[in-house]
Amino acid sequence: MKNKKRILTSLAVTALLLVASISYILLSDRDSYQYYTGLGSGLSISEDDQRLAFSYYQDGREAIYVSEANGKNAKKVTKPTKGQHRDPEFSPDGSKLLFLSRNAEGIQSLFITDQDGNNLKKLSSDAQHVSEAIFSKDGSQIYFSSMPAKDFKEWEAGTDEGFDLFSVDLDGKNLKQLTDDNRLAMESIALSPNGKEILFKDNTDLYNFNIEKEEVSFSKFTKLMPSEPFYLTLSPKSNAAAYTAVSKESKNSSLFEYELFLKNLENGEITRLTNLEKAVVSPVFFHSVDKILLLEHTNWPQDPNKFKLMTVNLDSKKTSEISLDLPASKASSVMMQAVDYTINSWTIGLLYFILLFLLTLYMKPKKVFLPSFISLAIAVLSIAASIIVAAMVDPWMGIGVGMMSVGMWLCTLASFLFAFGIKFYRKKA
Numbered sequence: 001m002k003n004k005k006r007i008l009t010s011l012a013v014t015a016l017l018l019v020a021s022i023s024y025i026l027l028s029d030r031d032s033y034q035y036y037t038g039l040g041s042g043l044s045i046s047e048d049d050q051r052l053a054f055s056y057y058q059d060g061r062e063a064i065y066v067s068e069a070n071g072k073n074a075k076k077v078t079k080p081t082k083g084q085h086r087d088p089e090f091s092p093d094g095s096k097l098l099f100l101s102r103n104a105e106g107i108q109s110l111f112i113t114d115q116d117g118n119n120l121k122k123l124s125s126d127a128q129h130v131s132e133a134i135f136s137k138d139g140s141q142i143y144f145s146s147m148p149a150k151d152f153k154e155w156e157a158g159t160d161e162g163f164d165l166f167s168v169d170l171d172g173k174n175l176k177q178l179t180d181d182n183r184l185a186m187e188s189i190a191l192s193p194n195g196k197e198i199l200f201k202d203n204t205d206l207y208n209f210n211i212e213k214e215e216v217s218f219s220k221f222t223k224l225m226p227s228e229p230f231y232l233t234l235s236p237k238s239n240a241a242a243y244t245a246v247s248k249e250s251k252n253s254s255l256f257e258y259e260l261f262l263k264n265l266e267n268g269e270i271t272r273l274t275n276l277e278k279a280v281v282s283p284v285f286f287h288s289v290d291k292i293l294l295l296e297h298t299n300w301p302q303d304p305n306k307f308k309l310m311t312v313n314l315d316s317k318k319t320s321e322i323s324l325d326l327p328a329s330k331a332s333s334v335m336m337q338a339v340d341y342t343i344n345s346w347t348i349g350l351l352y353f354i355l356l357f358l359l360t361l362y363m364k365p366k367k368v369f370l371p372s373f374i375s376l377a378i379a380v381l382s383i384a385a386s387i388i389v390a391a392m393v394d395p396w397m398g399i400g401v402g403m404m405s406v407g408m409w410l411c412t413l414a415s416f417l418f419a420f421g422i423k424f425y426r427k428k429a
Contacts, residue, residue, distance in 0.1 A: 042087035053088035137195025145186035
């Protein structure tokens with residue numbers, strides 16, 4: 001009798017913990033950057049090579065910072081209250097900065113500010129999701145890639161809308177759509193040296209947009225590029241391109257490593273610049289020295305991404321770290337971080353199995369398999385639910401439900417084995 005009471009108490013506690021854990025995961029913000037302090041992924045260099053712009057997280061809030069080229073005298077430029085500020089871009093004269101502000105739904109808006117943070121202004125409309133932006137050669141206009149925000153939210157479920165080029169004045173006036181192609185992607189946007197064309201990447205192909213004629217054409221650079229370049233960026237004179245690609249030695253491994261490569265667009269020569277055995281992101285050419293600024297993803301492929309700011313010399317291939325004097329974390333969130341770390345899918349799986357284990361112990365001999373059969377029915381229903389959710393709501397959510405159902409199947413199998421063991425033991429007894 002006492003054993004039955006202990007099992008009932010354990011059942012109640014386990015069920016309560018399981019419900020609480022599931023509720024916490026469903027209702028809480030599971031953003032891996034929620035408590036993060038460290039560098040973001042966007043970089044920019046002023047045309048005189050004297051200043052760097054980058055984003056930095058402090059206790060989960062991402063803002064734009066500016067420092068000297070050696071990393072000293074880092075200053076916070078923007079003060080976000082809701083969105084995350086990222087991907088800064090210097091104006092040609094270095095007096096202004098473009099940046100993107102990302103909201104909780106992943107929608108990014110375009111802003112401009114003075115390099116000291118004054119005269120902040122939003123340039124894109126609320127109906128747009130902006131992916132990248134650059135200044136015109138004279139700094140009087142901004143060109144950016146964008147798609148409808150409502151369609152971006154439905155991107156993974158499928159939509160006919162895509163990315164197009166837009167232009168806008170510095171004061172936010174004269175917003176104009178330049179293309180109507182609905183492209184799958186519009187990345188690595190760059191201005192030609194003469195300022196008359198905009199280069200962009202759509203998947204693996206490169207295109208030119210003639211600003212005066214407002215025409216898109218296939219770029220000659222496409223044939224000069226490798227099959228899968230990432231973080232493609234052109235040198236200031238467009239005579240070389242830097243990009244990241246999977247290193248030769250990691251192609252047959254379980255974890256790809258992305259190193260930095262340089263291609264001479266005049267003679268076709270390709271030079272490997274790094275051997276970091278991690279992942280390189282966001283390479284940017286300096287304007288007057290033969291160096292590239294980059295970020296080394298030191299904990300690749302984990303989240304949140306931890307970056308180290310580096311430079312690489314194009315001649316010697318020597319890499320050097322730039323030390324930044326940036327604010328440390330000041331929030332006392334150790335307890336909440338511990339809760340976040342403890343409550344995860346493994347916790348739910350363990351609690352679910354313990355619940356089945358206790359129910360099996362509590363059942364009478366003739367009903368010892370009942371918990372396992374109930375769990376089997378729930379697992380079958382969850383498989384069906386994952387297919388419906390993936391087709392009608394969100395593919396990634398469907399995958400998440402599917403992974404949960406796989407865990408339930410494993411727990412159900414273990415429960416059946418345990419029930420067989422209990423039945424066999426009771427017969428022997």
